[in-house]
Amino acid sequence: MRSVYVLRIGHRPERDQRVTTHVGLAARALGADGMFLAADDAGVVGSINDVTARWGGNFLARDNVSWRRCIGEWKQKGGTVVHLTMYGQRMTDVIDEIRAKEKVLVIVGAEKVPGDIYGMADYNVSVTTQPHSEISSLALFLDRLFMGAELMREYPDAKIRILPRKAGKKTVEK
Amino acid sequence: MRSVYVLRIGHRPERDQRVTTHVGLAARALGADGMFLAADDAGVVGSINDVTARWGGNFLARDNVSWRRCIGEWKQKGGTVVHLTMYGQRMTDVIDEIRAKEKVLVIVGAEKVPGDIYGMADYNVSVTTQPHSEISSLALFLDRLFMGAELMREYPDAKIRILPRKAGKKTVEK
Numbered sequence: 001m002r003s004v005y006v007l008r009i010g011h012r013p014e015r016d017q018r019v020t021t022h023v024g025l026a027a028r029a030l031g032a033d034g035m036f037l038a039a040d041d042a043g044v045v046g047s048i049n050d051v052t053a054r055w056g057g058n059f060l061a062r063d064n065v066s067w068r069r070c071i072g073e074w075k076q077k078g079g080t081v082v083h084l085t086m087y088g089q090r091m092t093d094v095i096d097e098i099r100a101k102e103k104v105l106v107i108v109g110a111e112k113v114p115g116d117i118y119g120m121a122d123y124n125v126s127v128t129t130q131p132h133s134e135i136s137s138l139a140l141f142l143d144r145l146f147m148g149a150e151l152m153r154e155y156p157d158a159k160i161r162i163l164p165r166k167a168g169k170k171t172v173e174k
Numbered sequence: 175m176r177s178v179y180v181l182r183i184g185h186r187p188e189r190d191q192r193v194t195t196h197v198g199l200a201a202r203a204l205g206a207d208g209m210f211l212a213a214d215d216a217g218v219v220g221s222i223n224d225v226t227a228r229w230g231g232n233f234l235a236r237d238n239v240s241w242r243r244c245i246g247e248w249k250q251k252g253g254t255v256v257h258l259t260m261y262g263q264r265m266t267d268v269i270d271e272i273r274a275k276e277k278v279l280v281i282v283g284a285e286k287v288p289g290d291i292y293g294m295a296d297y298n299v300s301v302t303t304q305p306h307s308e309i310s311s312l313a314l315f316l317d318r319l320f321m322g323a324e325l326m327r328e329y330p331d332a333k334i335r336i337l338p339r340k341a342g343k344k345t346v347e348k
Contacts, residue, residue, distance in 0.1 A: 015192070016192075018189070018190075018192065018193055019192055019193060019196065022193065022306070022307035022309060022310070023307075025305055025306040025307055026306040026307045026309075026310035028304070028306070029302045029304035029305065029306035029310070030302070030306070030310065051305055055304055055305060085343075086336060087336055087338070087339065087342070087343040087344065087345075088338060088339070088340070089338050089339065089340055090325075090338050091325070092322075092325060092326070093338075118341045118342050118343075119341055121341075123340075124339075124340060124341055126336070126338055127325065128203045128204070128324075128325055128327070129335070129336040129338060130202070130203035130229055130327075130329075131199055131203065131225055131229060132196070132199045132200040132202070132203035132204070132313075133196035133197075133199055133200045133309050133313075135196060135200075135307050135309040135310050135313070136196070136200035136203070136204065136309050136310060136312070136313035138310070139306075139307075139309070139310035139313045139314055140313055140314070140317060140325075143314060143317070148266075150302075151264075151265070151266060151301065151302055151314075152266070153302070153304075155304075161303070162260060162261055162300070162303040164261070164262060164263050164264050164267075164300055164303060165261065165262070165263065165298075166262070166263055166297075166298060167292045167293060167295075167298055168261070168292055169261040169292075170261065171261075
């Protein structure tokens with residue numbers, strides 16, 4: 001079983017709360033197993049955990065993680081470290097190689113990323129070579145990694161589920 | 175030539191500035207032609223225009239748009255209106271039908287969306303039936319609409335371009 005975690009760095013509690021929450025929710029909904037947050041922000045972790053409690057699954061959200069230690073430990077356990085950056089290699093050129101790995105840590109930064117990250121990562125990966133968003137980059141990376149299967153994922157333990165429909169809202173609560 | 179615009183609704187200037195800027199930048203980088211913002215926020219429009227000026231292309235960003243009039247005019251011109259919502263039909267079920275349309279307006283909301291939108295849209299589309307982010311939803315929708323071709327897009331008029339590389343940053347300025 002492949003394990004995929006996201007490491008969110010460069011988060012500033014005031015400014016990035018909503019964007020980092022979106023990073024975590026996108027990670028969860030698109031098949032990642034958890035998010036490590038390299039900052040002290042219990043609010044973000046709480047928001048993500050609330051979603052997981054209602055919508056199901058075992059997504060791990062943890063703050064106060066040292067990014068340097070997290071990357072070091074991941075590599076020590078034989079894991080692969082992927083840094084999403086618009087300066088990296090084209091995703092389409094390396095995704096097949098990355099898909100063959102058992103354990104993938106995906107680093108997503110905010111605006112500034114410590115220069116060391118480029119050297120510590122096994123892969124620096126660019127989704128478009130254009131500036132957009134760490135959320136859209138992460139979404140497209142996970143989609144290519146899981147080859148679209150993540151879109152059909154079901155959560156058997158969910159307390160709430162959506163019944164897709166043409167208009168309006170229909171949910172089932174357990 | 176297909177034309178695809180994004181209509182961003184529910185934006186609150188204080189809270190959503192960064193998320194809406196990411197919506198606009200993702201729209202641009204992933205092949206949309208412009209974003210209409212149903213709010214008064216020149217700052218967001220300015221940030222997006224700054225990116226377009228440096229990185230190329232003709233992406234249109236406009237604020238102070240009435241969402242009701244925008245949708246009405248789009249439909250009057252024979253355009254198709256797609257509302258991204260986790261409550262809608264599965265994207266995988268309707269994307270081929272939508273891809274055949276000439277003019278597509280993609281509505282992305284913030285947390286609350288006026289109930290009318292569901293009835294006004296030709297398609298209410300859900301990317302995963304899970305809560306995540308309007309940015310990741312938009313990214314995956316545009317990716318499926320353009321079938322991945324958007325990832326390879328080049329901007330001949332760009333003042334700055336990235337040369338993809340394994341580590342570090344390499345740009346070319348014109």
